[in-house]
Amino acid sequence: MTPPTPTTGPLRHFLQLRDLSAAELSYVLERARVIKDKFKRYEPHLTLHDRTLAMVFEKASTRTRVSFEAGMYQMGGSVIHLTTNDSQLGRSEPIEDTARVISRMVDVIMIRTFEQERIERFAAHSRVPVINGLTNEFHPCQIVADIFTFIEHRGAIAGKTVAWIGDANNMSYTWLQAAEMLGFTLHVSTPPGYELDAARIGTPAPGVLKQFDDPLEACRGAHLVTTDVWTSMGYEDENAERLKAFADWCVDAELMAAADPQALFMHCLPAHRGEEVTGEVIDGPQSVVWDEAENRLHAQKALMEFLLLGRL
Ligand code: CP
Ligand code: NVA
Numbered sequence: 001m002t003p004p005t006p007t008t009g010p011l012r013h014f015l016q017l018r019d020l021s022a023a024e025l026s027y028v029l030e031r032a033r034v035i036k037d038k039f040k041r042y043e044p045h046l047t048l049h050d051r052t053l054a055m056v057f058e059k060a061s062t063r064t065r066v067s068f069e070a071g072m073y074q075m076g077g078s079v080i081h082l083t084t085n086d087s088q089l090g091r092s093e094p095i096e097d098t099a100r101v102i103s104r105m106v107d108v109i110m111i112r113t114f115e116q117e118r119i120e121r122f123a124a125h126s127r128v129p130v131i132n133g134l135t136n137e138f139h140p141c142q143i144v145a146d147i148f149t150f151i152e153h154r155g156a157i158a159g160k161t162v163a164w165i166g167d168a169n170n171m172s173y174t175w176l177q178a179a180e181m182l183g184f185t186l187h188v189s190t191p192p193g194y195e196l197d198a199a200r201i202g203t204p205a206p207g208v209l210k211q212f213d214d215p216l217e218a219c220r221g222a223h224l225v226t227t228d229v230w231t232s233m234g235y236e237d238e239n240a241e242r243l244k245a246f247a248d249w250c251v252d253a254e255l256m257a258a259a260d261p262q263a264l265f266m267h268c269l270p271a272h273r274g275e276e277v278t279g280e281v282i283d284g285p286q287s288v289v290w291d292e293a294e295n296r297l298h299a300q301k302a303l304m305e306f307l308l309l310g311r312l
Contacts (some may be wrong), residue, residue, distance in 0.1 A: 003032045009310045011067045011128070012129055012307050013126075013129055013130045013131070013307075014117070014129065014130070014131045014132060014140060014141075014307060015119055015120060015123055015132045015138075015140075016116070016132065016137075016138045016174070016177065017138070017140040017143055017144070017174050017177040017178055017181065018138075018177050018180075018181060018187075020061070021073065021153060022182060023087065024190035024306070025144070025147075025181060025182070027306065027311060028129075028144060028171050028299070028302045028306050029066060029148050029151060029299075029301055029302075031302035031305065031306065031312075032144075032148050032241055032295070032299045032301070032302035033148075033152075033298075033300075035205045035298050035301045035302055036295070036298035037307075038104065038247055039074070039297075039298065043186050044076075044108045045074065045075060045142075046075060046076035046303070047075055047305050047309060047311070047312065048075035048076055048077040048107075048113065048227075048304060048305060048308065048309075049073070049075070049076035050076065050077065051075075051076075051082040051107040051108065051308065052078050052080065052105070052106040052107050052108075053069075053072040053078070053079045053080070053106065053107070053108050053109070053110060053304070054075060054079075054080045054081070054082060054087070054102050054105075054106040054108075054109045054110070054153075055068055055069065055079060055080070055081050055082065055109075055110045055111075055112075055133070056057060056082045056083075056087070056089070056098075056109065056110070056111040056112070056113070057081070057082070057083045057084070057111075057112045057236065058083070058084045058089070058112060058114060058280075059063050059071045059112050059113070059114070059134065059233045060233065061112060061133070061134075062270070063268075063269060063293050063296050064110075064112060064133045064134065064295075064296070065081065067296035067297040068110050068133070068300055068304075070297060070303040071297050071298075071300050071302065071304065072247045074134065074301065075301055075304070077107075078161045079239075080106065080286070082102075086114075092273045093216070095118055095121050095122050095125075095230060096121055096122070096124075096125040097125075097275060098122070098129075099121075099122040099123070099124075099125040099126045099130075100125050100126075101207045102126075102127040103127040103128045104127060104201075106128060107128055107132065107277065108128055108129045108130075108307060108308060109122075109126060109128060110128070110130075110131040110132075110135035111130060111131070111132070111133060112132075112134045112135075113135055113136070113176070114135065114136055114234055115135065116136065116137040116138060118130055118135070121137050122179055127184060128156070129307040129308065131300075131303065131304070131307070132306070133276065133304065134170060134233075136234055137170055137173060138170050138173060139171050139173045139268065140174050140177075141169045141296065141299065141300055141303065142171065142174070142268045142296065143171070143174040143175060143177075143178050144251065144299040144300075144303060145292060145293075145295040145296045145298075145299040145300075146226070146266055146268070146292055146295075147178060147182065148226055148298070148299050149264075149288055149291050149295045150223075150264065150266075152291065152295075153264055153288055153291070154223065154224075154262070154264065157182055157184050157224075158182055158183040159183065159184060160182055160184045160185070160223040161184065161185045161186075161187060161221060161222045161223055161224075161225070162179065162184060162185070162186050162187065162222060162223070162224045162225075162226065163186075163188075163189070163219045163222035163226070164173060164186060164187065164188045164218070164223045164226055164227070164258065165189050165206060165215045165218060165225065165226070165227045165247050165249055165251050165255065165276075166189075166190065166227045166228055166230060166246060166249045166276050167190065167192045167194055167228060167229070167230055167231075167232065167242075167246070168188070168194055168195055168196040168197070169228060169232045170232065171198065171226075171228045171268055172188060172190075172228075173196070175226070176188075176196070176204065176208070179204075179208045179209065180204060180205065180208050185207055185208060185209075185210065186208065186209050186210070186281060187210050187211075187212060187218040187219070187222060188209065188210070188212070188218065189210050189211070189212040189213065189214065189215040189217070189218035189270070190243045190249070191246055191248070192250055193211075193245065194242075194245060194246075196209075196211065196281055203286065206225060209281060214224055214276060215248065215251075215255055216254065216255055216258050217258075219251075219258040219259045219263075220254070220258045220259070220260075221257045221258075221259065221260055222259040222260060222263055222265050223260050223262070223264070224263060224266060225251055225255065225256060225259050225263055225265050225266075226263070226265070226266040226267065226283075227249075227251045227276045227277055228268055228274060228276065229266055229270070229275070229276060230243065230246040230249075230266065230272075230275055230276055231273070231300075243275070246275070246276070249276065250274075250275065250276060250277065250278060251265065251276065251277045251278070251281050252277075252280070252281060253278065253280055253281060253284075255281075256284075256286060257283055263284055263286060264288050265277075265281055265282065265284070265286045265288065265291060266285040266287075266288070266292050267287075267289050267292075268286060268292070269289060269292075269293055271289070277291075277311040285299065
Protein backbone atom coordinates (compact mmCIF):
# COMPACT_ATOMS: atom_id res chain seq x y z
CA MET A 1 0.00 0.00 0.00
CA THR A 2 1.16 3.54 -0.67
CA PRO A 3 1.92 5.30 2.63
CA PRO A 4 -0.07 8.47 3.27
CA THR A 5 1.52 11.77 2.25
CA PRO A 6 2.84 13.50 5.38
CA THR A 7 0.88 16.53 6.54
CA THR A 8 2.76 19.69 5.69
CA GLY A 9 3.00 23.06 7.39
CA PRO A 10 1.43 24.44 10.55
CA LEU A 11 -1.93 23.31 11.91
CA ARG A 12 -4.73 25.08 10.00
CA HIS A 13 -8.38 25.27 10.94
CA PHE A 14 -11.31 26.44 8.80
CA LEU A 15 -13.73 27.93 11.32
CA GLN A 16 -14.78 30.85 9.14
CA LEU A 17 -14.15 31.79 5.53
CA ARG A 18 -11.46 34.32 6.34
CA ASP A 19 -9.33 31.63 7.99
CA LEU A 20 -8.10 31.27 4.40
CA SER A 21 -6.40 34.20 2.70
CA ALA A 22 -7.95 35.36 -0.57
CA ALA A 23 -5.08 33.67 -2.43
CA GLU A 24 -5.62 30.41 -0.56
CA LEU A 25 -9.35 30.53 -1.26
CA SER A 26 -8.60 31.02 -4.96
CA TYR A 27 -6.24 28.03 -4.82
CA VAL A 28 -8.93 25.85 -3.18
CA LEU A 29 -11.42 26.92 -5.87
CA GLU A 30 -8.94 26.05 -8.65
CA ARG A 31 -8.19 22.73 -7.00
CA ALA A 32 -11.91 21.97 -6.70
CA ARG A 33 -12.11 22.39 -10.49
CA VAL A 34 -9.30 19.83 -11.00
CA ILE A 35 -10.86 17.40 -8.53
CA LYS A 36 -14.33 17.75 -10.06
CA ASP A 37 -12.99 17.21 -13.58
CA LYS A 38 -11.22 14.02 -12.46
CA PHE A 39 -14.38 12.83 -10.68
CA LYS A 40 -16.39 13.33 -13.88
CA ARG A 41 -13.82 11.28 -15.82
CA TYR A 42 -13.92 8.51 -13.16
CA GLU A 43 -10.21 9.10 -12.47
CA PRO A 44 -9.14 8.18 -8.94
CA HIS A 45 -7.90 11.05 -6.77
CA LEU A 46 -6.46 9.34 -3.70
CA THR A 47 -4.48 12.13 -2.07
CA LEU A 48 -5.94 11.42 1.39
CA HIS A 49 -5.19 7.71 1.29
CA ASP A 50 -5.25 6.25 4.82
CA ARG A 51 -6.50 9.49 6.39
CA THR A 52 -9.49 9.51 8.72
CA LEU A 53 -12.13 12.20 8.97
CA ALA A 54 -14.33 12.43 12.08
CA MET A 55 -17.63 14.26 11.60
CA VAL A 56 -19.45 15.56 14.66
CA PHE A 57 -23.04 16.64 14.10
CA GLU A 58 -24.84 18.54 16.83
CA LYS A 59 -27.53 19.55 14.30
CA ALA A 60 -29.22 17.68 11.44
CA SER A 61 -27.69 17.42 7.96
CA THR A 62 -28.10 15.80 4.57
CA ARG A 63 -25.70 17.59 2.18
CA THR A 64 -22.88 18.24 4.62
CA ARG A 65 -22.82 14.68 5.82
CA VAL A 66 -23.02 13.04 2.41
CA SER A 67 -20.52 15.40 0.75
CA PHE A 68 -17.87 15.09 3.46
CA GLU A 69 -18.37 11.35 3.84
CA ALA A 70 -18.39 10.54 0.12
CA GLY A 71 -15.54 13.00 -0.47
CA MET A 72 -13.22 11.45 2.09
CA TYR A 73 -13.88 7.92 0.82
CA GLN A 74 -13.32 9.06 -2.76
CA MET A 75 -9.91 10.43 -1.74
CA GLY A 76 -8.88 7.10 -0.24
CA GLY A 77 -9.62 7.86 3.39
CA SER A 78 -12.24 6.76 5.85
CA VAL A 79 -14.88 8.47 7.95
CA ILE A 80 -16.37 8.29 11.43
CA HIS A 81 -19.82 9.83 11.93
CA LEU A 82 -20.77 11.05 15.40
CA THR A 83 -23.79 12.93 16.67
CA THR A 84 -24.46 14.56 20.01
CA ASN A 85 -26.88 11.86 21.03
CA ASP A 86 -24.79 8.84 20.09
CA SER A 87 -21.60 10.19 21.70
CA GLN A 88 -20.69 11.30 25.21
CA LEU A 89 -21.28 14.90 24.13
CA GLY A 90 -24.95 14.17 24.78
CA ARG A 91 -24.02 13.18 28.36
CA SER A 92 -22.16 16.44 29.03
CA GLU A 93 -18.59 15.43 28.23
CA PRO A 94 -16.83 18.81 27.79
CA ILE A 95 -16.23 19.84 24.18
CA GLU A 96 -12.55 20.41 25.03
CA ASP A 97 -12.10 16.81 26.21
CA THR A 98 -13.96 15.53 23.15
CA ALA A 99 -11.60 17.50 20.91
CA ARG A 100 -8.50 16.28 22.74
CA VAL A 101 -9.55 12.63 22.40
CA ILE A 102 -10.89 12.58 18.83
CA SER A 103 -7.95 14.55 17.49
CA ARG A 104 -5.47 11.96 18.79
CA MET A 105 -7.15 9.31 16.64
CA VAL A 106 -8.05 10.98 13.34
CA ASP A 107 -6.45 13.37 10.85
CA VAL A 108 -9.17 15.98 10.33
CA ILE A 109 -12.46 16.84 12.05
CA MET A 110 -15.61 18.45 10.69
CA ILE A 111 -18.05 19.75 13.27
CA ARG A 112 -21.56 21.20 12.92
CA THR A 113 -22.64 22.90 16.11
CA PHE A 114 -24.35 25.90 17.70
CA GLU A 115 -22.28 28.89 18.85
CA GLN A 116 -19.08 29.81 17.01
CA GLU A 117 -17.46 30.03 20.42
CA ARG A 118 -18.09 26.27 20.82
CA ILE A 119 -16.22 25.33 17.63
CA GLU A 120 -13.42 27.73 18.62
CA ARG A 121 -13.06 25.94 21.96
CA PHE A 122 -13.08 22.62 20.12
CA ALA A 123 -10.37 23.77 17.70
CA ALA A 124 -8.24 25.21 20.50
CA HIS A 125 -7.96 21.70 21.94
CA SER A 126 -7.55 19.79 18.67
CA ARG A 127 -4.26 18.49 17.33
CA VAL A 128 -5.67 18.26 13.80
CA PRO A 129 -7.48 20.65 11.43
CA VAL A 130 -11.06 21.46 12.39
CA ILE A 131 -13.60 22.43 9.71
CA ASN A 132 -16.80 24.37 10.37
CA GLY A 133 -19.68 22.36 8.91
CA LEU A 134 -22.11 25.13 10.03
CA THR A 135 -22.48 27.13 13.21
CA ASN A 136 -25.10 29.70 14.21
CA GLU A 137 -22.69 32.38 12.96
CA PHE A 138 -21.13 30.97 9.77
CA HIS A 139 -21.43 28.32 7.03
CA PRO A 140 -18.10 28.68 5.22
CA CYS A 141 -18.05 25.32 3.38
CA GLN A 142 -21.32 26.25 1.70
CA ILE A 143 -19.98 29.58 0.51
CA VAL A 144 -16.86 27.98 -1.00
CA ALA A 145 -19.20 25.71 -2.98
CA ASP A 146 -21.46 28.63 -3.92
CA ILE A 147 -18.59 30.72 -5.25
CA PHE A 148 -17.25 27.72 -7.14
CA THR A 149 -20.72 27.30 -8.67
CA PHE A 150 -20.92 30.96 -9.65
CA ILE A 151 -17.49 30.78 -11.31
CA GLU A 152 -18.49 27.61 -13.19
CA HIS A 153 -21.55 29.30 -14.64
CA ARG A 154 -20.51 32.93 -15.01
CA GLY A 155 -16.73 33.30 -14.50
CA ALA A 156 -15.04 35.51 -11.90
CA ILE A 157 -17.21 36.91 -9.11
CA ALA A 158 -15.00 39.98 -8.46
CA GLY A 159 -16.87 43.15 -9.41
CA LYS A 160 -20.25 41.42 -9.46
CA THR A 161 -23.30 41.98 -7.21
CA VAL A 162 -24.84 39.31 -5.00
CA ALA A 163 -28.29 39.96 -3.49
CA TRP A 164 -29.05 38.30 -0.16
CA ILE A 165 -32.81 38.25 0.59
CA GLY A 166 -34.19 37.18 3.98
CA ASP A 167 -32.62 36.34 7.29
CA ALA A 168 -29.35 37.80 8.56
CA ASN A 169 -28.11 34.33 9.38
CA ASN A 170 -24.94 32.22 9.17
CA MET A 171 -25.06 32.26 5.35
CA SER A 172 -25.38 36.04 5.06
CA TYR A 173 -22.44 36.74 7.37
CA THR A 174 -20.31 34.29 5.41
CA TRP A 175 -21.33 35.95 2.13
CA LEU A 176 -20.16 39.22 3.65
CA GLN A 177 -16.73 37.75 4.39
CA ALA A 178 -16.60 36.45 0.82
CA ALA A 179 -17.45 39.90 -0.58
CA GLU A 180 -14.66 41.44 1.48
CA MET A 181 -12.16 38.79 0.41
CA LEU A 182 -13.03 38.49 -3.28
CA GLY A 183 -14.06 42.06 -4.15
CA PHE A 184 -17.74 41.87 -5.00
CA THR A 185 -20.74 43.80 -3.66
CA LEU A 186 -23.29 42.24 -1.33
CA HIS A 187 -26.81 43.67 -1.31
CA VAL A 188 -28.75 42.62 1.79
CA SER A 189 -32.47 43.02 2.44
CA THR A 190 -33.90 41.72 5.72
CA PRO A 191 -37.24 42.43 7.44
CA PRO A 192 -37.30 45.08 10.18
CA GLY A 193 -35.94 43.63 13.40
CA TYR A 194 -33.89 40.97 11.58
CA GLU A 195 -31.08 43.13 10.20
CA LEU A 196 -27.37 42.31 10.20
CA ASP A 197 -25.84 43.04 13.58
CA ALA A 198 -23.88 46.29 13.26
CA ALA A 199 -21.45 45.18 15.97
CA ARG A 200 -20.61 42.00 14.03
CA ILE A 201 -20.18 43.59 10.62
CA GLY A 202 -18.07 46.55 11.75
CA THR A 203 -17.27 48.93 8.90
CA PRO A 204 -16.91 47.00 5.63
CA ALA A 205 -14.76 48.63 2.94
CA PRO A 206 -16.62 51.01 0.60
CA GLY A 207 -18.66 49.16 -2.03
CA VAL A 208 -18.71 45.83 -0.16
CA LEU A 209 -22.12 46.00 1.54
CA LYS A 210 -25.36 47.84 0.75
CA GLN A 211 -28.45 47.28 2.87
CA PHE A 212 -32.00 47.73 1.52
CA ASP A 213 -35.43 47.89 3.14
CA ASP A 214 -37.06 46.72 -0.10
CA PRO A 215 -36.03 43.26 -1.36
CA LEU A 216 -36.85 44.31 -4.94
CA GLU A 217 -34.33 47.15 -4.75
CA ALA A 218 -31.73 44.75 -3.32
CA CYS A 219 -32.19 42.49 -6.37
CA ARG A 220 -31.92 45.29 -8.91
CA GLY A 221 -29.06 44.49 -11.31
CA ALA A 222 -27.77 41.60 -9.17
CA HIS A 223 -25.78 38.84 -10.88
CA LEU A 224 -26.77 36.33 -8.22
CA VAL A 225 -29.89 36.27 -6.04
CA THR A 226 -29.71 34.02 -3.02
CA THR A 227 -31.74 33.26 0.07
CA ASP A 228 -32.14 30.69 2.82
CA VAL A 229 -34.77 29.44 5.24
CA TRP A 230 -36.50 32.02 7.42
CA THR A 231 -35.84 29.93 10.52
CA SER A 232 -32.42 28.39 10.90
CA MET A 233 -31.67 25.34 13.02
CA GLY A 234 -31.67 26.25 16.68
CA TYR A 235 -34.23 29.07 16.25
CA GLU A 236 -37.34 26.90 15.87
CA ASP A 237 -39.11 28.58 18.81
CA GLU A 238 -39.27 31.79 16.72
CA ASN A 239 -40.84 30.07 13.70
CA ALA A 240 -44.43 31.41 13.99
CA GLU A 241 -43.22 34.98 14.51
CA ARG A 242 -40.76 34.70 11.62
CA LEU A 243 -43.38 33.34 9.20
CA LYS A 244 -45.23 36.64 9.61
CA ALA A 245 -42.21 38.95 9.64
CA PHE A 246 -40.60 37.43 6.51
CA ALA A 247 -43.74 37.12 4.34
CA ASP A 248 -42.57 39.82 1.88
CA TRP A 249 -39.02 38.42 1.65
CA CYS A 250 -39.88 35.61 -0.75
CA VAL A 251 -37.72 35.35 -3.88
CA ASP A 252 -40.30 35.21 -6.66
CA ALA A 253 -40.40 35.92 -10.39
CA GLU A 254 -40.84 39.65 -9.78
CA LEU A 255 -37.64 39.86 -7.72
CA MET A 256 -35.73 37.77 -10.28
CA ALA A 257 -36.99 40.08 -13.04
CA ALA A 258 -35.38 43.06 -11.25
CA ALA A 259 -32.01 41.28 -11.29
CA ASP A 260 -29.60 41.14 -14.22
CA PRO A 261 -31.13 39.13 -17.10
CA GLN A 262 -28.31 36.58 -16.68
CA ALA A 263 -28.75 36.37 -12.89
CA LEU A 264 -28.45 33.01 -11.18
CA PHE A 265 -30.52 31.84 -8.22
CA MET A 266 -28.90 29.91 -5.35
CA HIS A 267 -30.13 28.42 -2.09
CA CYS A 268 -27.98 26.31 0.22
CA LEU A 269 -30.96 23.97 0.83
CA PRO A 270 -33.05 22.58 2.40
CA ALA A 271 -35.66 24.95 0.90
CA HIS A 272 -39.25 25.72 1.78
CA ARG A 273 -41.08 26.39 -1.46
CA GLY A 274 -43.73 29.06 -0.91
CA GLU A 275 -41.80 30.65 1.96
CA GLU A 276 -38.35 32.10 1.15
CA VAL A 277 -38.59 31.12 -2.55
CA THR A 278 -41.35 30.21 -4.96
CA GLY A 279 -41.34 26.85 -6.72
CA GLU A 280 -41.25 28.76 -10.00
CA VAL A 281 -37.86 30.30 -9.12
CA ILE A 282 -36.10 27.40 -7.40
CA ASP A 283 -37.25 24.94 -10.08
CA GLY A 284 -36.85 27.48 -12.90
CA PRO A 285 -34.13 28.10 -15.51
CA GLN A 286 -32.07 30.59 -13.46
CA SER A 287 -31.73 28.23 -10.51
CA VAL A 288 -28.44 26.35 -10.07
CA VAL A 289 -29.27 24.82 -6.69
CA TRP A 290 -28.50 21.22 -7.71
CA ASP A 291 -25.07 22.15 -9.07
CA GLU A 292 -24.56 24.15 -5.90
CA ALA A 293 -25.38 21.12 -3.73
CA GLU A 294 -23.14 18.81 -5.79
CA ASN A 295 -20.29 21.28 -5.57
CA ARG A 296 -20.15 20.86 -1.79
CA LEU A 297 -18.49 17.53 -2.60
CA HIS A 298 -15.79 18.88 -4.88
CA ALA A 299 -15.12 22.06 -2.87
CA GLN A 300 -14.74 20.21 0.43
CA LYS A 301 -12.42 17.60 -1.10
CA ALA A 302 -10.20 20.50 -2.17
CA LEU A 303 -10.50 22.10 1.24
CA MET A 304 -9.59 18.93 3.19
CA GLU A 305 -6.68 18.29 0.88
CA PHE A 306 -5.41 21.87 1.36
CA LEU A 307 -5.72 21.76 5.16
CA LEU A 308 -3.86 18.45 5.35
CA LEU A 309 -1.34 18.68 2.54
CA GLY A 310 -1.08 22.35 1.59
CA ARG A 311 -0.60 23.25 -2.06
CA LEU A 312 0.12 20.23 -4.25
N1 CP B 1 -26.74 23.21 2.90
C1 CP B 1 -26.49 22.36 3.89
O1 CP B 1 -25.55 22.53 4.69
O2 CP B 1 -27.32 21.30 3.93
P1 CP B 1 -27.45 20.21 5.10
O3 CP B 1 -28.05 20.91 6.30
O4 CP B 1 -28.34 19.16 4.52
O5 CP B 1 -26.08 19.69 5.42
N1 NVA C 1 -29.23 28.82 7.76
C1 NVA C 1 -29.58 27.41 7.76
C2 NVA C 1 -28.72 26.67 6.81
C3 NVA C 1 -29.00 25.19 6.74
C4 NVA C 1 -28.03 24.48 5.84
C5 NVA C 1 -29.47 26.86 9.17
O1 NVA C 1 -28.52 27.23 9.87
O2 NVA C 1 -30.31 26.07 9.57
